[in-house]
Amino acid sequence: MCVMETELNINGQNQRLDLAPGVTLLEALRDYAGLTGTKYGCGEGQCGACTVLIDGRAARSCVIRAADATGRKIVTIEGLASGHGLHAVQQAFLDHAAFQCGFCTPGMILGAVALLDQDPSPTASGIREGLQAHICRCGAYPRIVDAVRAAASKNKGSRRG
Ligand code: FES
Numbered sequence: 520m521c522v523m524e525t526e527l528n529i530n531g532q533n534q535r536l537d538l539a540p541g542v543t544l545l546e547a548l549r550d551y552a553g554l555t556g557t558k559y560g561c562g563e564g565q566c567g568a569c570t571v572l573i574d575g576r577a578a579r580s581c582v583i584r585a586a587d588a589t590g591r592k593i594v595t596i597e598g599l600a601s602g603h604g605l606h607a608v609q610q611a612f613l614d615h616a617a618f619q620c621g622f623c624t625p626g627m628i629l630g631a632v633a634l635l636d637q638d639p640s641p642t643a644s645g646i647r648e649g650l651q652a653h654i655c656r657c658g659a660y661p662r663i664v665d666a667v668r669a670a671a672s673k674n675k676g677s678r679r680g
């Protein structure tokens with residue numbers, strides 16, 4: 520099978536992967552880079568489970584060819600925490616038990632990070648609207664909204680400090 524060396528910047532590291540043509544970014548992350556935190560839900564850009572950040576914006580990795588992500592900064596759930604601990608959104612999801620099975624959680628968290636980047640103080644309805652394209656089959660939406668609000672107010676507090 521023909522493969523193509525493709526360099527991707529994932530979680531701050533350049534990685535060279537030998538990928539078959541047409542491999543999606545989701546497949547590259549999970550099957551070639553071993554980063555299985557990014558989930559395969561629908562494979563059609565409809566559920567949000569595969570969301571990663573590309574250059575700081577939420578993107579559905581199942582509908583993006585890996586080759587099209589070269590030269591861009593990709594962040595997966597594995598790369599979100601810094602050396603100082605969990606990202607504020609990750610911590611808020613834990614504090615608010617904002618999941619049941621956890622399948623939607625990595626994509627939901629990265630979607631929330633991108634949302635807070637665009638709007639640091641969203642209302643509850645703004646959060647629901649911002650994350651409406653993320654499906655949680657367990658129906659944990661109320662706790663997810665609580666968690667994102669908590670992360671927003673923590674960020675606000677830390678900016679004041
Ligand atoms: S797996 Fe990509 S949006 Fe559903």
Ligand code: FES
Pocket residue numbers: 617618619620621622623624654655656657658659
């Ligand atoms: S926690 Fe199960 S799909 Fe969201």
